[in-house]
Amino acid sequence: MGALAVALTAAAAVAIPAAPAEAASGKVVYLTFDDGPSPTYTPRILGILSRYGVRATFFEIGENVAAHPAITAQVARQGHSVQNHSWSHPDLRRLSGSAVSSQIAGTDRVIRAQTGRTPTCLRPPYGAVNSTVRSRAAALGKQVVLWSVDPTDWSRPGTAAIQSRVLNNVRPGSVILLHDGGGDRSQTAAALPTILSTLKARGYTFATLCG
Numbered sequence: 001m002g003a004l005a006v007a008l009t010a011a012a013a014v015a016i017p018a019a020p021a022e023a024a025s026g027k028v029v030y031l032t033f034d035d036g037p038s039p040t041y042t043p044r045i046l047g048i049l050s051r052y053g054v055r056a057t058f059f060e061i062g063e064n065v066a067a068h069p070a071i072t073a074q075v076a077r078q079g080h081s082v083q084n085h086s087w088s089h090p091d092l093r094r095l096s097g098s099a100v101s102s103q104i105a106g107t108d109r110v111i112r113a114q115t116g117r118t119p120t121c122l123r124p125p126y127g128a129v130n131s132t133v134r135s136r137a138a139a140l141g142k143q144v145v146l147w148s149v150d151p152t153d154w155s156r157p158g159t160a161a162i163q164s165r166v167l168n169n170v171r172p173g174s175v176i177l178l179h180d181g182g183g184d185r186s187q188t189a190a191a192l193p194t195i196l197s198t199l200k201a202r203g204y205t206f207a208t209l210c211g
């Protein structure tokens with residue numbers, strides 16, 4: 001019994017310094033917010049991210065940036081990455097090549113005007129891509145970025161469902177899809193504090209995508 005107790009104590013002692021090393025070696029998660037900026041929900045979500053010291057990536061719609069440019073500027077000022085989610089959220093596969101290019105380039109222009117940076121990534125609406133979308137995106141210097149964890153928060157399944165779908169599926173390196181625009185996002189905002197505190201307690205750190 002004495003030897004067993006000593007072995008358990010020794011195991012517990014080495015487990016404590018191992019946790020920060022594990023975090024440093026790649027327990028990273030990427031939060032992403034699509035379809036903003038929204039004058040109602042984006043500032044609310046920015047406040048929560050700031051309270052937890054977390055940075056995220058916002059894939060914004062050009063026409064929403066044009067309508068609420070100061071919010072896009074605020075997103076960038078708080079250290080988040082602002083990226084391209086097309087001008088008007090069409091299925092880009094249904095557009096001509098030149099229309100795809102103007103959806104991307106117009107959005108670049110309004111984001112650059114507020115952030116001083118040209119987006120380096122495109123998240124195509126619905127994740128819908130074909131060879132035309134890929135080649136037009138590449139020609140405009142864009143990497144196509146999708147996601148790996150989708151709680152379908154846009155369908156408003158309830159705050160608890162959004163939390164459990166994220167927390168049950170997250171892995172190191174996960175790209176989590178959430179929405180700050182496109183409708184009532186109060187459930188998404190309400191789900192965030194628990195998602196952030198739980199991931200932090202599990203040793204995750206948060207990083208932005210696309211520079």
Ligand SMILES: [Zn+2]
Nearest residue numbers: 034035125126
């Ligand atoms: Zn979208």
